[in-house]
Amino acid sequence: YYRLESKEGENYLYRLARQRARDGTDVQQVRVIKNQDGTLLTDAKSVVRRWKEYFEKLMNEENEREQRGEEAAPVDQEVAKIVRKALKRMKSGKAVGPDDVWKCLGEPAVEFLTRLFNEILESERMPEEWRRSVLVP
Structure with missing residues (x-):
């Protein structure tokens, strides 16, 4: 504080x-912009x-991007591959609910989830x- 009482300290304060x-x-804030002609x-x-x-x-x-054709292209990747990859990347204790259960079940979980997601995709x-559910972290 003793520096502030000098002229140097005053200048320092103004600079700050x-x-x-x-x-x-x-x-x-944009002060200049180009028109359509440039x-x-x-x-x-x-x-x-x-x-x-x-x-x-x-x-x-x-x-x-939002314009869609009459028919949507089918999913090229196999759903089971996607499920396996998702389960592998899942971290324990991060998701709401019993996330460790899916990882512990292994291949039966992959088969179940694959059937479930295929059914959802087909229907x-x-x-x-799922629409009515509420996630509370």
């Missing part, structure tokens, strides 16, 4: 205050107008109990 002010500013816009009104155009186009256009319906 300026640094904190810089750290607190929003660095995500011309740089620096005027605040034109920047806002360009953002408006961008989001109007974004929100009113169909997303290509294309999730069990109603």
Whole structure:
């Protein structure tokens, strides 16, 4: 504290205050942006107008990733492989419920889960109990 009473300490305090002010500013603020032609816009009104155009186009256009064909492609991987890999990667004590049981059962668990998931995939319906269930960690 004795340093703060000197001129050097006062300058240090102001430098610290300026640094904190810089750290607190929003660095995500965009002051310039390019229009559709690639011309740089620096005027605040034109920047806002360009953002408006961008989001109007974004929100009113169909997303290509969500467009689906008439038929979905079948799953190429074998379900049993997926189940084995998932059980292998599962960590004990992390999941809600008896997660260790599935690992202890070994191959019978893989067979049971494979039949269950194949049935769900074929029927294309999730069990109603899963929809109504609530997970509490």
